Amino acid sequence: xxxxxxxxxxxxxxxxxxxxxxxxxxxxxxxxxxxxxxxxxxxxxxxxxxxxxxxxxxxxxxxxxxxxxxxxxxxxxxxxxxxxxxxxxxxxxxxxxxxxxxxxxxxxxxxxxxxxxxxxxxxxxxxxxxxxxxxxxxxxxxxxxxxxxxxxxxxxxxxxxxxxxxxxxxxxxxxxxxxxxxxxxxxxxxxxxxxxxxxxxxxxxxxxxxxxxxxxxxxxxxxxxxxxxxxxxxxxxxxxxxxxxxxxx
Amino acid sequence: xxxxxxxxxxxxxxxxxxxxxxxxxxxxxxxxxxxxxxxxxxxxxxxxxxxxxxxxxxxxxxxxxxxxxxxxxxxxxxxxxxxxxxxxxxxxxxxxxxxxxxxxxxxxxxxxxxxxxxxxxxxxxxxxxxxxxxxxxxxxxxxxxxxxxxxxxxxxxxxxxxxxxxxxxxxxxxxxxxx
Numbered sequence: 001x002x003x004x005x006x007x008x009x010x011x012x013x014x015x016x017x018x019x020x021x022x023x024x025x026x027x028x029x030x031x032x033x034x035x036x037x038x039x040x041x042x043x044x045x046x047x048x049x050x051x052x053x054x055x056x057x058x059x060x061x062x063x064x065x066x067x068x069x070x071x072x073x074x075x076x077x078x079x080x081x082x083x084x085x086x087x088x089x090x091x092x093x094x095x096x097x098x099x100x101x102x103x104x105x106x107x108x109x110x111x112x113x114x115x116x117x118x119x120x121x122x123x124x125x126x127x128x129x130x131x132x133x134x135x136x137x138x139x140x141x142x143x144x145x146x147x148x149x150x151x152x153x154x155x156x157x158x159x160x161x162x163x164x165x166x167x168x169x170x171x172x173x174x175x176x177x178x179x180x181x182x183x184x185x186x187x188x189x190x191x192x193x194x195x196x197x198x199x200x201x202x203x204x205x206x207x208x209x210x211x212x213x214x215x216x217x218x219x220x221x222x223x224x225x226x227x228x229x230x231x232x233x234x235x236x237x238x239x240x241x242x243x244x245x246x247x248x249x
Numbered sequence: 250x251x252x253x254x255x256x257x258x259x260x261x262x263x264x265x266x267x268x269x270x271x272x273x274x275x276x277x278x279x280x281x282x283x284x285x286x287x288x289x290x291x292x293x294x295x296x297x298x299x300x301x302x303x304x305x306x307x308x309x310x311x312x313x314x315x316x317x318x319x320x321x322x323x324x325x326x327x328x329x330x331x332x333x334x335x336x337x338x339x340x341x342x343x344x345x346x347x348x349x350x351x352x353x354x355x356x357x358x359x360x361x362x363x364x365x366x367x368x369x370x371x372x373x374x375x376x377x378x379x380x381x382x383x384x385x386x387x388x389x390x391x392x393x394x395x396x397x398x399x400x401x402x403x404x405x406x407x408x409x410x411x412x413x414x415x416x417x418x419x420x421x422x423x424x425x426x427x428x
Binding site: 020033036037040041044047048052055059063070075092095098102122125126127128131132134135182 | 269288
């Protein structure tokens with residue numbers, strides 16, 4: 001392969017991986033990012049298939065490796081929820097946290113596959129990060145209102161000082177949602193940009209940083225799934241309050 | 250129908266969502282529902298059952314340990330009791346042996362005393378018999394010997410002298426008489 005050919009191949013690889021660009025389609029006049037939808041459906045199908053396959057053979061005796069993985073995740077989430085909320089944990093929070101972690105993880109791990117130019121990880125699209133964030137934020141508000149009542153839930157914003165309420169409102173209803181969603185999106189999106197930049201390297205050297213980056217991408221994918229899930233549980237804990245707080249009042 | 254276009258051209262900013270957000274929302278809700286309905290409950294149940302099983306095993310282990318400890322304590326107590334009982338039996342046996350020994354010694358002493366008494370009586374009888382014979386024999390012999398020496402029959406006085414001497418011998422104590 002001549003230097004020109006190698007350079008062309010590198011440029012081609014870089015052109016194929018274009019973060020922020022999507023395969024789109026029109027439906028009833030709306031534009032849909034088909035690659036994001038397909039990747040989300042694939043990730044969801046993988047998770048559901050693994051979950052149902054595991055659940056069909058679930059046993060209290062000697063568990064399979066898959067069951068051990070799910071059990072480890074469930075036990076970790078249950079521990080976090082129990083530590084933060086105790087018996088006041090709203091029903092469904094454990095399921096939500098498990099789903100968030102597993103789903104985001106699988107979505108992120110799609111970035112580790114050499115299919116980024118066809119199916120980028122759906123978490124690199126705000127169209128997935130936003131709805132997950134919206135669901136969490138709305139659910140947190142509902143859980144807070146149900147646990148402590150609307151007056152106390154919103155009155156909490158004025159504590160300890162009323163003049164700090166605007167800051168608290170911005171934190172609760174703007175900074176947190178934006179950071180929760182854009183942190184995930186930004187990390188995975190940046191991974192795509194890194195791959196496209198690495199793609200500009202000559203083909204004979206490209207494989208080394210690419211392999212290194214893919215490995216690091218896996219690590220980032222796990223960390224981001226963990227952070228999103230952990231923050232979700234923390235937000236719920238703040239809104240609902242722990243057993244100790246409830247007993248103190 | 251499917252086209253590839255820059256997101257920037259569609260939305261002018263890739264931080265802004267398009268209609269895909271609704272599809273994504275529904276897809277996520279479906280995944281959440283499946284896990285909430287079909288995956289998490291059996292998993293939580295299995296976890297709870299395993300925890301209960303582990304808890305029960307721990308309780309069983311504690312119970313077994315406690316039972317073993319109790320059995321060991323009971324064994325030690327019974328061993329100590331048996332040792333004490335053995336010691337008391339040994340002491341009783343020693344006491345019995347001492348008592349039997351004392352009884353036997355007393356019995357032997359009595360027997361010795363009886364034998365000594367019988368011996369003394371026999372000795373006294375023999376003394377009496379010997380004395381009686383001596384009186385008969387020695388009296389006659391000494392009279393005859395005296396008659397031979399003097400060459401004439403001994404008078405009644407001489408006989409009475411011999412009889413008196415023999416009476417004195419008879420009245421003398423057995424020990425002194427023997428020598």
